Amino acid sequence: MDGPPGGSTPVTPVIKAGWLDKNPPQGSYIYQKRWVRLDTDHLRYFDSNKDAYSKRFISVACISHVAAIGDQKFEVITNNRTFAFRAESDVERKEWMQALQQAMAEQRARARLSSAYLLGVPGSEQPDRAGSLELRGFKNKLYVAVVGDKVQLYKNLEEYHLGIGITFIDMSVGNVKEVDRRSFDLTTPYRIFSFSADSELEKEQWLEAMQGAIAEALSTSEVAERIWAAAPNRFCADCGAPQPDWASINLCVVICKRCAGEHRGLGAGVSKVRSLKMDRKVWTETLIELFLQLGNGAGNRFWAANVPPSEALQPSSSPSTRRCHLEAKYREGKYRRYHPLFGNQEELDKALCAAVTTTDLAETQALLGCGAGINCFSGDPEAPTPLALAEQAGQTLQMEFLRNNRTTEVPRLDSMKPLEKHYSVVLPTVSHSGFLYKTASAGKLLQDRRAREEFSRRWCVLGDGVLSYFENERAVTPNGEIRASEIVCLAVPPPDTHGFEHTFEVYTEGERLYLFGLESTEQAHEWVKCIAKAFVPPLAEDLLARDFERLGRLPYKAGLSLQRAQEGWFSLSGSELRAVFPEGPCEEPLQLRKLQELSIQGDSENQVLVLVERRRTLYIQGERRLDFMGWLGAIQKAAASMGDTLSEQQLGDSDIPVIVYRCVDYITQCGLTSEGIYRKCGQTSKTQRLLESLRQDARSVHLKEGEQHVDDVSSALKRFLRDLPDGLFTRAQRLAWLEASEIEDEEEKVSRYRELLVRLPPVNRATVKALISHLYCVQCFSDTNQMNVHNLAIVFGPTLFQTDGQDYKAGRVVEDLINHYVVVFSVDEEELRKQREEITAIVKMRVAGTASGTQHAGDFICTVYLEEKKAETEQHIKIPASMTAEELTLEILDRRNVGIREKDYWTCFEVNEREEAERPLHFAEKVLPILHGLGTDSHLVVKKHQAMEAMLLYLASRVGDTKHGMMKFREDRSLLGLGLPSGGFHDRYFILNSSCLRLYKEVRSQRPWSGAPETSHRPEKEWPVKSLKVYLGVKKKLRPPTCWGFTVVHETEKHEKQQWYLCCDTQMELREWFATFLFVQHDGLVWPSEPSRVSRAVPEVRLGSVSLIPLRGSENEMRRSVAAFTADPLSLLRNV
């Protein structure tokens, strides 16, 4: 065994030592015999093997490579210096080179984890003090550094940076003494170093620093000496290397430096690595005592009970062997002694609760290592946890052990037990290191700007799933660590949010927020990328393909699985929210600015963020408060209007700004018959207040009659349009529109308008259409509101073109657009008819509602049943003008907490009791006009459409969209609802195509080449197919010949109702006819085409009042419930 004379303990074990010839200094030819010694950190050479202090030392970290040259010689090459040595033999040279190469490889592996390898200043820990000093015997001043418990001597600053020095003095044997004003002696048993400083003050500072090093050397070896007092602790618990000076404080084992490096790689969840010598603060009396009682003896009896000799480690084992062994030993628990209770969680927990009250630490260790829950409930409310029990029993060592294992992961062989959470799999190793600026972690969101001074520079290392931050790049013990698996969110605030140009926030499961800062854009980007990679599982890595402002995991409910919350991965960039769900299909990003609803439900303890898009609803649950609040703010911001231009507004479904929607909808519902609507001005202050809140968050503004006067709303809309920075028709194109109005030829003018319309940006185009459509409706009521086309043009011309009203052309454009509304905007006749119906319904219902008092806050409430008409299934529901049958269906299912399974074709039916017939509403049908037409013997019911699947199969298998065939027919002419049945059922031939249902009295002849029999040329009757309403069922009073009948209702222009009764021979035939009707009436779209209809179900009672709507209750209860459910009253113009 080699060591310095005097028998003092070597601080680092020597890897290789021996005599070598060193190449001579310049100008000499004679090789010099040197005693050369290599340890893990340094290559040193001495005049003799008796010397304590080297002539030179070279940091292993600075050696770039080792090369063989002729004559048994080899070179040790550093950045800019080469040292040549000559060995006695080729064998010896080979041994030296191998030893050096291995030392270099290990150094690099360690450096990657914890030191300054990447920084290019290797070989030097941050010194406590460094500077120039005179040393007696040397001509020039030396550069001296006091680092930890050593004093290092370098020829100059340059060599200090290069990591090549003269020698270092272990201060455990040192003593310092003042000599005179500027001089002092450093005395060791082997030599006295006489230093002189430049000034008395400097001398004092040097003395202080060196005394500190002595104190450190003494106190640190004191801990090691005490722990080594227990014999098993004198050898590394893992590889058996002597004098191990590192430890894992949770596993309670003492280990060598090499094993410590690998332990750190396991992550703090498996092993918490501390130095016996450097982490002085850690080593309390209790911890030392614990190591004496447990330590390597008990540790290995448990952890290494079954190590096959082939898998055992040696002090010389390679890093990869070491890593494998330690993974198996501590992460998987492969060699552990299984506790008899292993696998029985309840018994393990009980046994743990018993063990912690005794002095049997080994039992506690074995139980925890076999899966006993460290936080299991003891059954005793006074002392609910094992820790509390230990405290009650006065077992301080047990307490210490439990505390150190608070976050230790239970070892498991991956093959034995599948991991519960997909994200706790070992993530691909991402490593990165560098300096970051960091603030103290916070327990709440950062509201204020953090000044530069609040950040501290920290050396940060990301590796093996842990982000560690160190005091400096030489520090071995991190100041703190964040496990990647604990990271729940990573957010990137906009530049210059804090004192550093670039910052990013890391949120952890433990509800802490860490803020890091950087100056460099590239570095910030790189760090964010690396951290994201480290915590996002492969499943969600698509999210990393784009830049993001926020990324993380959140509990959510959506789609078909509303029973329990699952964890999904989300990223936010701009106004797009992307999501990756562990189950379920790939989702389109949610366009936050186009949400129909963005609200928070639940109480402050259980907040749920509800995002409603046209066909899907997402619930994000606030299980963890901190990152949820962060997401909440970010999503709200992203969903808000970004600026003043039209396309920056919150947008509705068809690209119309919500702000325009809201106003138009309100006027449609409450202002169509108001005299002078849009001409009259609202109260300035009210208008301004309203516009303000609309601009801030139009989505959350719900205009209610009685609270807002229609004139205030109309003025707000006008003001909004007038103030648009670019105008509705855009600055660039405004003139072209005005010029077009002067074209004399009407047809040419209209086609010019159409041309110009195409050139507008999409949002402007959609808004122009919606607005003109609205004005078209307004002028339909000019009898009551006095606002004919001309009057509206006078008001809106200057508003839309932002002119002073002098230019008549602006008004003319508006007038033209309203007059030629159908042609300019290519409005379909059917569309127009529906729109008229809806408006008529609204106006009628307003009149009726005012009289009977059923109208509530500008909306209409109707009764809908679930499955069948019974008092218990009654639901009162608010019907906004825009509500479709599908929306109504989903809402009813939500309220009753009915989950939708695949092939559940939930549909809203209009049931006519008197006719004993029912009509499934098409999913896109608007409910309000139907409601208006509903007689007293009709009602709405939501139930499954049993025939839908068969119909869809039929439609999918068929070519063309017509159907021919015989049916039994009976006519019923009813004028104003007075039915006068005439005659019985007769066979008739029918042809249904995309435009008409035709009835032929007789089949004339059968042509062999034609699929359809030839009929007489003129049909007996013919009805336009789109205006027919087809009900399933025929009333029994008419004695239908089969039970597969349907009733077709045709309402003529004069509101004359005609009814036909048709009967098929089989159920299948009935379904085919019915399917064909649906197909031609709705242009082939019979059922929503989305792969999965996402329910808006409200899954849990705790979500608040929404799901608590009483099925039956007092009117007040009902009103409250309905008011709580503030679904958007969307504009009826949405689909225009």
Ligand SMILES: [Zn+2]
């Ligand atoms: Zn070891």
